[in-house]
Amino acid sequence: MMDLATFPSLMPFLPELTLAVGALVLLMIGAFGGERTTSLVTTLAVLLVLVAGLVLVFKAEDGVTFNGAFVLDPFARFMKLLALAGSGFAIIMSTNYTKREKIARFEYPVLILLATLGMMLMISANDLIALYLGLELQSLALYVVAASNRDSVRSTEAGLKYFVLGALSSGMLLYGISLIYGFTGHTQFQGVATALSAGPVSVGVVFGLVFVIAGLAFKVSAVPFHMWTPDVYEGAPTSVTAFFAAAPKAAAMALFVRVLVGALGPATADWQQVITFIAIASMILGAFAAIGQRNIKRLMAYSSIGHMGFALVGLAAGTEAGVQGVLIYMAIYVAMTLGAFAVILFMRRQGTMVEDTSDLAGLSRTHPVVAFIFAMILFSLAGIPPLAGFFAKFYVFLAAIEANLYVLSVIGVLSSVVGAFYYLRLVKIMYFDEPAGAFEPMSGELRVVLGLSGLFVILFVFIAGPLGTAASVAAKTFF
Amino acid sequence: MILHTIFFYLFSGITIASALMVISSRNPVHSVLFLILAFFNAAGLFVMLGAEFLAMMLVVVYVGAVAVLFLFVVMMLDVDLTELRQGFLQYLPVGGLIGVVLLAELLIVLSGWAFAPDVVGNPVQPIPDMAQISNTEAIGRLLYTHYIFFFQIAGFVLLVAMIGAIVLTLRHKPRVKRQNIADQVARTQKVELHSVEPGKGI
Numbered sequence: 001m002m003d004l005a006t007f008p009s010l011m012p013f014l015p016e017l018t019l020a021v022g023a024l025v026l027l028m029i030g031a032f033g034g035e036r037t038t039s040l041v042t043t044l045a046v047l048l049v050l051v052a053g054l055v056l057v058f059k060a061e062d063g064v065t066f067n068g069a070f071v072l073d074p075f076a077r078f079m080k081l082l083a084l085a086g087s088g089f090a091i092i093m094s095t096n097y098t099k100r101e102k103i104a105r106f107e108y109p110v111l112i113l114l115a116t117l118g119m120m121l122m123i124s125a126n127d128l129i130a131l132y133l134g135l136e137l138q139s140l141a142l143y144v145v146a147a148s149n150r151d152s153v154r155s156t157e158a159g160l161k162y163f164v165l166g167a168l169s170s171g172m173l174l175y176g177i178s179l180i181y182g183f184t185g186h187t188q189f190q191g192v193a194t195a196l197s198a199g200p201v202s203v204g205v206v207f208g209l210v211f212v213i214a215g216l217a218f219k220v221s222a223v224p225f226h227m228w229t230p231d232v233y234e235g236a237p238t239s240v241t242a243f244f245a246a247a248p249k250a251a252a253m254a255l256f257v258r259v260l261v262g263a264l265g266p267a268t269a270d271w272q273q274v275i276t277f278i279a280i281a282s283m284i285l286g287a288f289a290a291i292g293q294r295n296i297k298r299l300m301a302y303s304s305i306g307h308m309g310f311a312l313v314g315l316a317a318g319t320e321a322g323v324q325g326v327l328i329y330m331a332i333y334v335a336m337t338l339g340a341f342a343v344i345l346f347m348r349r350q351g352t353m354v355e356d357t358s359d360l361a362g363l364s365r366t367h368p369v370v371a372f373i374f375a376m377i378l379f380s381l382a383g384i385p386p387l388a389g390f391f392a393k394f395y396v397f398l399a400a401i402e403a404n405l406y407v408l409s410v411i412g413v414l415s416s417v418v419g420a421f422y423y424l425r426l427v428k429i430m431y432f433d434e435p436a437g438a439f440e441p442m443s444g445e446l447r448v449v450l451g452l453s454g455l456f457v458i459l460f461v462f463i464a465g466p467l468g469t470a471a472s473v474a475a476k477t478f479f
Numbered sequence: 480m481i482l483h484t485i486f487f488y489l490f491s492g493i494t495i496a497s498a499l500m501v502i503s504s505r506n507p508v509h510s511v512l513f514l515i516l517a518f519f520n521a522a523g524l525f526v527m528l529g530a531e532f533l534a535m536m537l538v539v540v541y542v543g544a545v546a547v548l549f550l551f552v553v554m555m556l557d558v559d560l561t562e563l564r565q566g567f568l569q570y571l572p573v574g575g576l577i578g579v580v581l582l583a584e585l586l587i588v589l590s591g592w593a594f595a596p597d598v599v600g601n602p603v604q605p606i607p608d609m610a611q612i613s614n615t616e617a618i619g620r621l622l623y624t625h626y627i628f629f630f631q632i633a634g635f636v637l638l639v640a641m642i643g644a645i646v647l648t649l650r651h652k653p654r655v656k657r658q659n660i661a662d663q664v665a666r667t668q669k670v671e672l673h674s675v676e677p678g679k680g681i
Contacts, residue, residue: 008627008628020635027642066627066628067625067626067628069628069629070628105646107642107645107646110642111639111642111643111646114635114638114639114642117635118635121632129626129629130628130629130632133629133632133633133636134632136636137632137635137636137639140636140639140640140643141639141643143643144639144642144643144646144647147647148646148647150647159647203587203588204588207584207588
């Protein structure tokens, strides 16, 4: 029985509480105020994300609460800040786009807030049930925003496709969870880890582990569970795609790390081979499949598949350095992706969005500053020093080599060379092709996001130290 | 004990048979009816386990609400079955192969089933003595205290589902006349009485 004396401590849960209550208040404002409150709700949503971030940094205390279902530790803090930043910037970038495309609705920022709540719960999940509930909360909101442009067949199709395949992956995840519970008798991560370290890992647990990995690989869109990504990225409204590509990936990767390293740590030898395969397949597919793409959103989809492969290289190492590499990789990935999507959202000519790579032709002459920053972001995505993307790859490959995963590292470096081709092709189109005409002027919020992303990418060498320290503190959580 | 075994095989046999019929019957209405039969038999299995609360929930929620909703949808939508079945034979070999492989893998795992005896003893929340407390009360005590966090998050998931359904389907069409009860009640000046002659309109 629970009385007031055993009421769970809410201090680790404060940021989520802020976000949850705030989202409900915004929903009420929107529901009673009608469509005219859309811009008010959007502004408040950004502020709410900011407040939740401040609460997370200054007010929330580390600890385990709700009978061990929820944990706040340095790892969770790091990834939550990343998820909040990704969501906040995604809402900011959507403001002008949704207005112009006439899909601005007050539910949109509220759903993004609820998805962010789901992500934060995923990152802090310390129990298999909490993991599933957080994941469902996030996914359900994502399915809806993917289909939010109801009058577009492609957006509806994207939402439906994402929903059906997402439901399938949730089914696999649940099946895996039930097997792990059945063979260890625990749902809490510590309990699972203790039960596993007691003796040899049984076949049932390995079976469950494979299903859980399959479910999570779907959420980070790693090969062979990536099929939905290009279609959903292309079909969903661009502002939604920008959101999909950043924050949910970071949250799902955090969940991946916590489940595999935190709960299934004693079975590292069993999951290492699976993750190694997934990482290699993702890197190779991301590198080769993107070459033929002419639609820039599809190209970014394959690029994100490849990047997830690189991040999983760090996880495959299964060491503290590997986890640190994953954290740094995700931070840099989110920053680069937001910048790239600021440019994609800016590609509007004569009142309609254009999405073809050839539409970027001659950007260096029509919009030299945008072209320069975008070129820097593309160089960084390709992993060229001294830009941010180089350090991201450096840390994960270093960890993989230290863990004696030589084949994985060699394949990774080779596929990153292949991948550089299509990023450089975009730079070539921008700088050496005949101009295809100017875009409409860039709106203020996109300038801010692009500028910040550009600064992050170009001046990364100066913040590499503090970021590396933060990531190493976060990675120590598990070791 | 023999009776127990007979009922177990009866319920599980009918559950599996009706589950097969759900996916193989030609008429979707029959599929839904078989689904209801499967739910009833699963509820019977729960009763045999002593979980009467879950059994009743299964009947009330799944049969009472979900299956009836399915039935409505199936009857309202004009599903063209021949079109749905067109690719069936084409995909059958590949799908069947994958199914058989998965089944074989599951059998390998289950035949190698070595339940550590201590695992049964260490669930986080052991079942309390059923002589002392009914299982409805036992679930309630756990759900609203120990698992309050999960309960609340599940509530949020349902809220998102509701918002989603409204966002994706509600349309405010212009030029649609809606009933405004306040306006109707407040109508005073324009209210007129006509004496209508029999057999004629106004």
